[in-house]
Amino acid sequence: MIALSMRPCGDFRTTYKADTQIFETSTIRGVTIASIIALCFAPLVLDAYYLTLFIQISYLAIAALGLNILVGFTGQISLGHGAFFGFGAFASAWFTNTFAVPVWISIPLAGCFTMAVGMLFGLPAARIKGLYLAIATLAAQFIIEDFFARAEWFSGGAYGAAAESVSLFGHTFDSDESFFYVALFSLVFMYIWGSNLMRSRDGRAFVAVRDHYLSAEIMGINLTWYRLLSFGVSSFYAGIGGALYGHYLGFVSAEGFTLMMSVQFLAMIIIGGLGSVQGALLGTIFIVLLPEVLEGLVGMIAGSGLVEQGSLMESLSYFKEMAIGLVIILFLIFEPDGLAHRWKQIKAYWKYYPFAY
Amino acid sequence: MSSPEKLLSISKVSLAFGGVKALTDVNFHVNKGEIFSIIGPNGAGKTSMLNCISGRYQPNQGSITFKGKEMLGMKPNERSDLGLGRTFQNLALFGHMSVLDNIMVGRHHLLKNNFATGPLYWFSGAQKEELEHRRAVEDIIDFLEISHIRKSQAGTLSYGLRKRVELARAVALKPDLILLDEPMAGMNQEEKEDMARYILDLNEEWGMTVIMIEHDMGVVMGISNRVMVLDFGRKIAEGLPDEIMANEHVKKAYLGEEDELLMEETA
Numbered sequence: 001m002i003a004l005s006m007r008p009c010g011d012f013r014t015t016y017k018a019d020t021q022i023f024e025t026s027t028i029r030g031v032t033i034a035s036i037i038a039l040c041f042a043p044l045v046l047d048a049y050y051l052t053l054f055i056q057i058s059y060l061a062i063a064a065l066g067l068n069i070l071v072g073f074t075g076q077i078s079l080g081h082g083a084f085f086g087f088g089a090f091a092s093a094w095f096t097n098t099f100a101v102p103v104w105i106s107i108p109l110a111g112c113f114t115m116a117v118g119m120l121f122g123l124p125a126a127r128i129k130g131l132y133l134a135i136a137t138l139a140a141q142f143i144i145e146d147f148f149a150r151a152e153w154f155s156g157g158a159y160g161a162a163a164e165s166v167s168l169f170g171h172t173f174d175s176d177e178s179f180f181y182v183a184l185f186s187l188v189f190m191y192i193w194g195s196n197l198m199r200s201r202d203g204r205a206f207v208a209v210r211d212h213y214l215s216a217e218i219m220g221i222n223l224t225w226y227r228l229l230s231f232g233v234s235s236f237y238a239g240i241g242g243a244l245y246g247h248y249l250g251f252v253s254a255e256g257f258t259l260m261m262s263v264q265f266l267a268m269i270i271i272g273g274l275g276s277v278q279g280a281l282l283g284t285i286f287i288v289l290l291p292e293v294l295e296g297l298v299g300m301i302a303g304s305g306l307v308e309q310g311s312l313m314e315s316l317s318y319f320k321e322m323a324i325g326l327v328i329i330l331f332l333i334f335e336p337d338g339l340a341h342r343w344k345q346i347k348a349y350w351k352y353y354p355f356a357y
Numbered sequence: 358m359s360s361p362e363k364l365l366s367i368s369k370v371s372l373a374f375g376g377v378k379a380l381t382d383v384n385f386h387v388n389k390g391e392i393f394s395i396i397g398p399n400g401a402g403k404t405s406m407l408n409c410i411s412g413r414y415q416p417n418q419g420s421i422t423f424k425g426k427e428m429l430g431m432k433p434n435e436r437s438d439l440g441l442g443r444t445f446q447n448l449a450l451f452g453h454m455s456v457l458d459n460i461m462v463g464r465h466h467l468l469k470n471n472f473a474t475g476p477l478y479w480f481s482g483a484q485k486e487e488l489e490h491r492r493a494v495e496d497i498i499d500f501l502e503i504s505h506i507r508k509s510q511a512g513t514l515s516y517g518l519r520k521r522v523e524l525a526r527a528v529a530l531k532p533d534l535i536l537l538d539e540p541m542a543g544m545n546q547e548e549k550e551d552m553a554r555y556i557l558d559l560n561e562e563w564g565m566t567v568i569m570i571e572h573d574m575g576v577v578m579g580i581s582n583r584v585m586v587l588d589f590g591r592k593i594a595e596g597l598p599d600e601i602m603a604n605e606h607v608k609k610a611y612l613g614e615e616d617e618l619l620m621e622e623t624a
């Protein structure tokens with residue numbers, strides 16, 4: 001019998017409240033809170049390169065968590081997540097530019113707006129599943145991309161749309177150092193939001209729909225509503241992530257929000273672990289850092305003088321692209337349950353140390 | 358003695374799958390507070406009958422009223438609010454969830470927090486509500502003696518335990534009428550006795566009316582108030598356990614008596 005809980009021996013819960021914590025042990029909670037506090041000082045010590053990477057991880061990880069709620073927790077599929085991400089970016093810019101809504105309001109507003117659009121495009125999910133649903137969401141991806149290109153009033157068409165910086169209490173978060181805090185706050189906020197969702201009524205309903213929809217229905221769960229809602233929540237996250245992206249860059253243009261991006265989000269949650277909140281974050285970190293690490297490796301090889309400059313350098317960067325694909329394939333073969341699962345095993349190992357099996 | 362209150366009335370229910378007539382013109386009712394058993398050979402239409410009551414199948418004709426309300430056309434998920442719960446013949450747990458979460462899903466229709474208030478856990482009252490229901494769920498866990506596995510993943514449990522968790526999940530719905538489809542199938546004698554005791558307790562102490570499909574005649578005759586026999590989709594008998602045991606039709610159709618008679622004749 002495999003116990004789900006990963007608590008050390010002797011850690012007995014005496015109240016139900018203590019037993020429904022987000023974090024499994026007080027140690028993990030302590031380490032997480034300490035890391036967040038430590039991250040608050042990061043802009044004082046780290047240079048812009050690392051801050052940019054962190055910001056990038058933040059807005060992508062928020063969107064990835066949304067996709068994991070749809071795919072990992074509810075068992076549906078979407079090939080249109082990139083388009084919803086873009087929709088959030090444009091929507092937030094549009095609210096601020098057209099209606100002079102303050103950015104800190106327009107970001108959640110864009111989330112809600114994207115949620116509505118997501119539920120609209122999720123309507124087929126009430127009827128179809130699997131590959132058919134995948135194709136329906138693929139259509140959503142192309143329809144929304146087309147909308148970006150045509151609806152100049154909304155997206156600025158070929159020129160794109162300017163997106164103001166976040167400002168609050170007279171302070172403008174327009175540098176990497178300052179936006180870092182916006183990203184950190186949003187990341188923590190949205191991950192707590194997601195963790196709470198998954199330990200309350202509607203989060204359980206999502207998983208029930210995934211695991212056994214017939215008995216979920218007998219338990220009083222309205223299948224149509226939860227399949228749609230899952231698209232809604234997923235798009236809400238995509239919209240928030242996209243809006244943050246837009247206000248960070250200061251500019252939104254349609255080129256980035258392609259099918260490629262949707263697939264990349266899927267790669268993040270598969271690598272991180274389907275149906276795991278922290279898996280979405282781990283997978284995003286992996287996908288964002290992998291090219292950077294490989295870039296560094298290529299740089300080192302080039303710098304070592306082993307390889308002649310010039311043409312071989314070019315093939316090295318080719319190699320980098322292929323290596324990313326290779327690593328993802330290897331991952332799927334050897335770590336199909338994702339990083340979150342591996343992390344659990346490492347925790348279990350330390351829990352029983354030195355009596356590891 | 359006042360006449361018993363009818364909780365569920367089935368009248369003239371027929372159900373066909375293409376050419377296969379799973380149920381033909383079935384009539385019966387279940388009184389409040391009863392343990393009502395449905396027996397019959399495999400393929401007789403017992404599960405189909407439960408499926409019609411729980412809304413998984415829509416009968417081609419007939420009417421099903423529960424607490425005086427017509428249930429035909431009502432979605433399965435709307436029936437839990439009316440006070441209907443059930444277990445399945447083939448296990449239907451949420452395999453990747455913990456036992457605790459499985460049973461908490463049973464509280465779904467009683468909980469009020471949602472996708473907007475759930476995430477605001479500490480501020481919206483969701484935590485308070487969840488903990489209240491958690492307490493009720495723990496009572497059920499204690500009653501069914503599964504506290505040692507409450508944190509285990511449901512899909513990894515033994516068959517007997519999974520059946521018990523399914524019962525717990527159905528009880529968590531707080532149903533007035535609970536439908537049990539072969540709750541003891543595949544269990545050993547000891548597990549069967551436990552299960553029979555739970556069903557009696559549910560009926561007597563938790564005040565639930567029970568409809569049960571079961572093949573073990575010892576159990577059926579021991580705990581049922583009334584028994585109905587289905588054969589090829591038709592009701593062939595209904596009555597007190599003793600009457601059913603003595604019924605010639607039943608012996609022929611179900612108890613294999615016919616073969617014995619034949620054997621005696623040929624011997």
Ligand SMILES: Nc1ncnc2c1ncn2[C@@H]1O[C@H](COP(=O)(O)OP(=O)(O)O)[C@@H](O)[C@H]1O
Pocket residue numbers: 374377378379397398399400401402403404405406
């Ligand atoms: N979903 C279905 N599709 C087609 N035929 C079905 C379906 N469900 C049940 N049947 C048929 O209806 C008859 C009754 O089945 P069932 O109710 O499962 O019997 P029991 O539970 O008494 O063993 C059988 O002949 C079975 O093949």
Ligand SMILES: [Mg+2]
Pocket residue numbers: 403404405446
């Ligand atoms: Mg059956």
